[in-house]
Amino acid sequence: MNDEDLLRYSRQIMLPEIDIEGQKTLLDTTILLIGIGGLGSPSALYLAAAGIGHLILADFDQVELSNLQRQIIHSTDDIGKDKVTSAKETLLTINPNIKITTLTNLSEDNIDEWVQKANIVLDGTDNFDTRFKINQSCVINKTPLVSAAVIRFEGQLSVFKGYEKNQPCYQCLYPATNNSDENCVDNGILAPVAGMLGTMQALQALKVILNLGEQLTGKLMIVNALDMTFRTLTLNKDSNCPICK
Template sequence: MNDKKLLRYSRQILLPEIGIEGQQTLLNSTLLLIGMGGLGAPNALYLAASGVGHLIIADFDQVELSNLARQVIHHTNDIGKDKVISAKEKMLAINPDIQITTLTDLSEDNIEDWVQKADIVLDGTDNFNTRFRINQACVTQHTPLVSAAVIRFEGQLSVFKGYEKNQPCYQCLYPTTGNNDENCSNNGILAPVAGLLGTMQALQAIKVILNLGEQLTGKLMMVDALDLNFRTIKLSKDKHCPICNLSQ
């Protein structure tokens, strides 16, 4: 680490739980961020600023006016631009020393290849089918999944390691049947709620990388932003789960 990087990350390096060794671990890490929307916007900015060395960002969509209230990585003059291009520009403006790979074609056919390249996956998507496929790829590739979701004034956050014997995967929490794909497009969301959960998602990813503190593995944090209430419940592995039980 050169003098410029030591200065850039000096406030993190001062933390005894991180230090130079921990910062170097961040610089050596690769994270896959799926979705550059309300969750992906803040987590991308903070992970870039924190010095994660390689960030792979995936989104097929373009910036729209209705995105701007909560997707703070995109600006008015980005309307019509691919979200990954818009996001990359802001991330490099904060930290030009990191590597950013953009994907607009993440699909059923290539998701496992990209998950395999990552140390951790952050899921910031807004529909169950995509989340199920991301979860399946993470279980198959033995990659930790940091999952966040937001709607209205509410949010959820968890870390899934379903490839481990006693740990649940995302599908243990949400079976494929009975989901109605609620999302903020249909139900609305208060903008800072996305910022709160997206920032916490970045925090959890760093804690997993560095093996720090409470990582929410096998737990679900539920946030009620209207009452400012945080509640955490324990999650159990579903012995009938068709995804993570087949990986054992």
Template sequence: MNDQDLLRYSRQIILPEVGIEGQQALLDSTMLLIGVGGLGSPSAMYLAAAGVGHLIIADFDKVELSNLQRQVIHHTDDIGEFKVDSAKAKMLSINPDVKITTVKDLDENNLNAWVDKSDIVLDGTDNFDTRFKINKACVEQKTPLVSAAVIRFEGQLSVFKGYEAEKPCYQCLYSVEGNNDENCTDNGILAPVAGMLGTMQALQAIKVILNLGEQLVGKLMIIDALDLSFRNVTINKDKSCTICNK
């Protein structure tokens, strides 16, 4: 770290739980953010600002007017642009020292390879099919998965390490059958609820890399933004899960 780095990250370095070593660990880390929408927008900005050295952002979508209400990394002038290009420009404007890799063609064929390049994965997608595939890749590559979901006034957050004994994976929590895809296109979402969960996802990713505090492994945090209530429930490993019982 040079003098500019020490100054840029000084308010983090001053924390005894982070320090120079912790900041260096962040600078040396690679995070894969899948989806630069309502969840990925705040997490991408905070992780760039916090000095995560390499951020890989994946999204095939382009910015639409109806995204702007909650996907705050994208601005009105970005409508029609690829979300990853729009996001990369803002992230580099916040912090030109981080490396940003954009991926527009993430699919089943290259997912494992991208996960393999990453120390941790943040899932900010909004459908079960994609979430199951990301979970499978993370279990196979032994990579922690920070999973968040938002709809209406509700949020959920957890960290999955299904590759560890007794630790559940995402599919231990949700079976493939019988899940109706609910998304905010059909059900709506209050903008700051996405902001809350996106920033909490970034927080958990940093905490896992630095091994700090409550990591939410084997726990699901359920947030009701109307009550402003937070509760944690335990998630057990499903002994019949076909993904994490190898």
């Protein structure tokens, strides 16, 4: 790290749990963020600011006016741009010293290639089929997965390491059958709820990378923003799970 880095990250470095070595670890880390929407926007902003050395941003969509209510990484001038392009431009204004790779063609055919490049994956997508594919790739490639979901006034957050013997994967929580996709397009969402969960998703990623404190591995946090309650449930590995059994 140079003098500019020491000043930029000084408030983190002064934390004894992080120090210079921890900051170096962050600078050497690659994170794959899948979905640069309501969850991915705050996650990416905080991870870039915290000094994650390489962010891989994956999203095939373009910025629309209706996104701006909650997808805070984009602005009105970005309408019509690829979300990954808009996000990259914003992130580099915050931290021009990090590397950012953009993907608009992440698919079942190449997801393993990109997961293998990452130390950790953040899933900010909004449909089960995509989440299942991300989870499967993370289990196969033994990569931690931080998964979040938001709708209306509610959110969920968990860390999955289904490749470990006694740890569940995402599909242990949600079997592939009998799932109906609910999303904010059809049901709505209060903007700060996405901000809360996306920020907590970034926090969990940093804690996993640095092995800090209590993590949500094998646990599910459920947030109700209307009454401001946080519940944490223990998740068990499904012995019949087709992905991580």
